Amino acid sequence: MAKNLALISREIFYFFSATLVVAIILELIWPNVVLSYFNLNYLLLIWFLNALVVIFKK
Amino acid sequence: MSISIKFWVKLSFLAKLRLFFGIFLLFLVAIILYFKIIPFGQITYERYWPTVLRSGKGFIYDFKPPERVTDDGQSLIIKADPVYFSLFTPRRFDRAKVTVKYYNHLTTTTPIIELGLLQDKISGAYNLQPLQNNILDSLRFSWSRLDDSDQRLVLQAGKYYNEVLDFESDLASGHLRDCPAGPTSCVAVYNYHLSSDYSVPDYVRLTPFSLSHPLRGSHQFYVYLKKNPWRLDFTFTNENKDRAADPIVVNVYDNDQIIVTQTIAGDNLNPTGAVSEEKKMSLSGTVSHDGVYKVEVKISDDVIISSLQVPSDRLSFINKIWPASAGALTLFTDASYIQTRTLDPVNLGNINFGGQDFNLSEAYRQFTFTIDKPGIKELQLSKDDIALANNGVFAFSRDGLFNPTPAKVDRFFVAGGETKYIIANYDRPINQEGLKTASAEFDMSNANYEKGKYTFLISIPGLEWLSDSDTVEDFMDIREISVELKGKTLWQKIWR
Numbered sequence: 001m002a003k004n005l006a007l008i009s010r011e012i013f014y015f016f017s018a019t020l021v022v023a024i025i026l027e028l029i030w031p032n033v034v035l036s037y038f039n040l041n042y043l044l045l046i047w048f049l050n051a052l053v054v055i056f057k058k
Numbered sequence: 059m060s061i062s063i064k065f066w067v068k069l070s071f072l073a074k075l076r077l078f079f080g081i082f083l084l085f086l087v088a089i090i091l092y093f094k095i096i097p098f099g100q101i102t103y104e105r106y107w108p109t110v111l112r113s114g115k116g117f118i119y120d121f122k123p124p125e126r127v128t129d130d131g132q133s134l135i136i137k138a139d140p141v142y143f144s145l146f147t148p149r150r151f152d153r154a155k156v157t158v159k160y161y162n163h164l165t166t167t168t169p170i171i172e173l174g175l176l177q178d179k180i181s182g183a184y185n186l187q188p189l190q191n192n193i194l195d196s197l198r199f200s201w202s203r204l205d206d207s208d209q210r211l212v213l214q215a216g217k218y219y220n221e222v223l224d225f226e227s228d229l230a231s232g233h234l235r236d237c238p239a240g241p242t243s244c245v246a247v248y249n250y251h252l253s254s255d256y257s258v259p260d261y262v263r264l265t266p267f268s269l270s271h272p273l274r275g276s277h278q279f280y281v282y283l284k285k286n287p288w289r290l291d292f293t294f295t296n297e298n299k300d301r302a303a304d305p306i307v308v309n310v311y312d313n314d315q316i317i318v319t320q321t322i323a324g325d326n327l328n329p330t331g332a333v334s335e336e337k338k339m340s341l342s343g344t345v346s347h348d349g350v351y352k353v354e355v356k357i358s359d360d361v362i363i364s365s366l367q368v369p370s371d372r373l374s375f376i377n378k379i380w381p382a383s384a385g386a387l388t389l390f391t392d393a394s395y396i397q398t399r400t401l402d403p404v405n406l407g408n409i410n411f412g413g414q415d416f417n418l419s420e421a422y423r424q425f426t427f428t429i430d431k432p433g434i435k436e437l438q439l440s441k442d443d444i445a446l447a448n449n450g451v452f453a454f455s456r457d458g459l460f461n462p463t464p465a466k467v468d469r470f471f472v473a474g475g476e477t478k479y480i481i482a483n484y485d486r487p488i489n490q491e492g493l494k495t496a497s498a499e500f501d502m503s504n505a506n507y508e509k510g511k512y513t514f515l516i517s518i519p520g521l522e523w524l525s526d527s528d529t530v531e532d533f534m535d536i537r538e539i540s541v542e543l544k545g546k547t548l549w550q551k552i553w554r
Contacts, residue, residue: 007072015079019086026090032146032510033094037114 006057013054016047094148097548103145104540108132118539120144126523134536136516137523140174143539144511150502151545156514157497158189159538167520168532169193170469173498174515176506180305181276181356184515185505187498188249188484193467195486201473210250213480215473225479236478241464248467248482253313267373269366270454271442274382275359280350280451280462282372289342290353293365294322297334300360307356308341317351318343336364350462352376374451374459381442389437390459393450395428395470396437400444410438418444426520428470434459469519493537502543 020043023034034040069077093101103117109131121127126138145154156173164171169192174184197213198206205212205222212222218235219225228234229241237244245252267281272295296304306322318341345351355363362382381387396411403421410416412435416427429435434456437446446452449468453459465471467480487496505512516534523530546554 004071008075011072011075011079015083018079018083022083022087023090026087030094030148030510032115033148034090035115036117036146036148037090037093039112039114042113 009053013050099545099547102542107537117146136534137530139521140515140517142515151543152503153544154500155542157540159495161535163533168518172517175500176513179506189496211482215478244478246465246467246477246480250481250483267368271381271383273363274380278354278376280374281370283345285348287344291367292339294337295362295364304358304361309354311352374453378447379452380445387439387442390456391452393448397426397447399424405441405443
């Protein structure tokens with residue numbers, strides 16, 4: 001179970017990383033297309049907290 | 059067991075997780091692309107006050123300048139005129155319906171609220187549409203209503219007409235009842251174009267007009283031309299005080315139709331302080347009838363009209379004139395007020411308007427000087443480079459001044475004067491326990507669209523707030539702005 005949780009948190013980390021990269025690329029191509037709807041700082045914060053969880057699980 | 063279920067069962071836990079997150083990411087990208095393309099061509103963007111939670115930047119934002127507007131999250135307070143805001147759209151649209159919900163804390167000195175959409179960045183021209191006109195709202199009940207449809211409101215001071223068809227027929231023939239001097243003298247309009255056949259039957263041109271004082275920035279003027287070949291000669295001086303491009307566009311209109319247009323592209327990328335440059339432009343043509351033609355000069359404030367030759371001595375500048383020669387000057391205007399502003403403290407001092415002295419005491423601040431005197435007023439400036447504006451026309455000579463357009467129902471309008479009829483394209487706001495809802499519609503096809511943004515303006519003429527004042531007494535308290543946009547669908551863009 002604990003192994004699965006570690007796996008899930010790592011995969012979530014990858015998902016957030018990919019989402020961030022995609023959102024930044026879309027913002028670079030079409031400015032404000034993401035930021036108008038969603039503040040990427042929130043996602044960055046969640047990504048950072050998730051990264052801490054992944055590190056401490058290791 | 060179907061193939062898809064077999065496939066799912068065979069997958070490892072990690073693969074299942076990755077498949078799930080991969081599909082979720084693709085779904086997010088698809089949603090973003092949907093809202094970027096807006097394939098059905100319709101979308102509504104809204105902004106509310108009080109604001110509970112804002113997940114993103116939003117689409118309606120950048121209310122400025124900060125000294126005229128306060129956004130504390132609870133309400134948007136407009137305390138001085140005008141206020142600008144941006145509407146971000148991920149693509150262009152053709153039409154917009156802007157609805158504003160607000161509490162009105164304004165007095166009788168500020169009876170009008172208008173919403174504008176920036177049309178041209180160089181000239182700063184806005185397409186203004188009414189949100190509220192308290193003068194019309196009041197006259198709607200005190201004057202006789204001849205027509206009150208969605209498209210038009212027609213009011214008459216007395217019971218001159220019983221049928222709107224009779225009124226329209228007389229208006230078209232130019233012989234309205236109790237209006238011996240013609241419709242332009244007794245009809246006032248608001249947000250309505252009244253075509254007029256202004257003519258001077260015995261007009262004999264004395265001397266051609268030659269500009270005696272240079273003018274700064276965009277200008278529009280009426281010129282009375284005889285049925286003859288004509289020619290306009292301009293000399294422009296680009297001061298090159300900024301790095302921006304300074305194109306020059308001149309349009310000549312006959313009844314709102316462009317008959318001649320000319321452009322000089324100005325790729326002014328020289329550094330600040332570069333040497334000024336001179337550009338010449340000539341426009342010519344042949345007019346088919348004697349009458350009034352409108353000339354529109356679209357230039358930035360970095361460009362000066364240094365000379366202008368026109369084959370007519372009847373020439374009036376519309377609504378605005380900005381002499382820029384730093385010398386004494388006499389002008390004439392038909393309006394009962396002037397709004398003045400200078401950007402240079404050197405030009406501060408007294409202005410004599412209609413025989414009365416007014417003091418222009420502060421740079422960058424707009425002053426409004428009003429006199430209660432009918433007819434043409436003389437305006438004496440001891441120093442110029444002062445921007446002057448009103449709802450009438452300006453001319454360099456008394457004889458040259460003429461105004462072919464009817465009076466407007468603006469904040470200086472007084473019922474009971476020469477005006478016997480009012481024609482307006484205006485719907486009054488809906489009032490629900492003090493919360494007013496007003497809408498304005500815009501054609502966005504020719505609007506200025508830059509960096510994904512349209513620029514709007516909220517105008518409350520006469521609303522001022524001095525920065526040294528502790529309290530705000532007169533203000534507009536906005537609670538909601540929604541913009542309903544319509545444009546081409548994806549299929550129309552692909553196939554047409």
